[in-house]
Amino acid sequence: MTTAGTYSPAPGAAPLPRMIAAQAALETKMLLRNGEQLLLTVVIPTLLLVLFSSVDIVDTGEGEAVDFLAPGILALAVMSTAFTGQAIATGFERRYGVLKRLASSPLPRWGLMTAKTLSVLVTEVLQVALLTVIAFALGWSPHGNPFAVLLLLVLGTGAFSGLGLLMAGTLRAEATLAAANLVFLLLLVGGGVVVPLEKFPPAAQDVLGLLPISALSGGLRDVLQHGAGMPWGDLGVLTVWAVAGLAAAGRFFRWE
Secondary structure, eight states: OTTTTTTOOOSSSOOOOOOOOOOOHHHHHHHHHHHHHHHHIIIHHHHHHHHHHHHHHSOOOOOHHHHHHHHHHHHHHHIIIIIIIIIHHHHHHHHHHHHHHHHHHSSSSSHHHHHHHHHHHHHHHHHHHHHHHHHHHHOOOOOOOOHHHHHHHHEEEEHHHHHHHHHHHSEEEEEEEHHHHHHHHHHHHHSSSSOOOOOOSHHEEEHTTTTTHHHHHHHHHHHHHHHHHHOOHHHHHHHHHHHHHHHHHHHHHOOO
């Protein structure tokens, strides 16, 4: 005999890890379905890697061009996803009231930001895998400590995520769109991605070397191209940017 209440609903929020995982999966699907995001995260880095590795446009020094370019393009991929793509997407979600509605759900605000970060990491794994396969096809010969590479990528993600969320949470969506794309182009040219920092005047090198993209691309290049150990200087720069950016985003982010 069926007892009363067997088929009664059990309302309530799902366990927090399940909510974060579901939101992260949704964020990842939306990112991968967005044509503009795919252009930033996949198409542009791939085209730059293939073009500059195949055509002698920039003097990358001794050795194969792909050995210099591949670490810089990996850094660019991290920036395009963690900073540019996340800033634009989050900025428009804030404008259209999506963040405000999500903030009123059982998923806490920090859980939403955690889900966005997981989505960024999943996308970066796919980017790195794709770019690595293409680089190997172009003749790339990486060296160095894989743990150092992983640490650089994680700290770089933290640095760019903090800056992207800070921009998205403080500027209007249209301003975020313009500023994020402008910063992307400026750092592409002046961040040691495809043009060596040695090509710039000495005074400019000192300033550009403190940028997160320069630290990430330079650190990856030291490890993967030159077989260095832990690039402590670059790791220190990325740590400072990550801590400062995430702290500022947490302090000044506006949900409406």
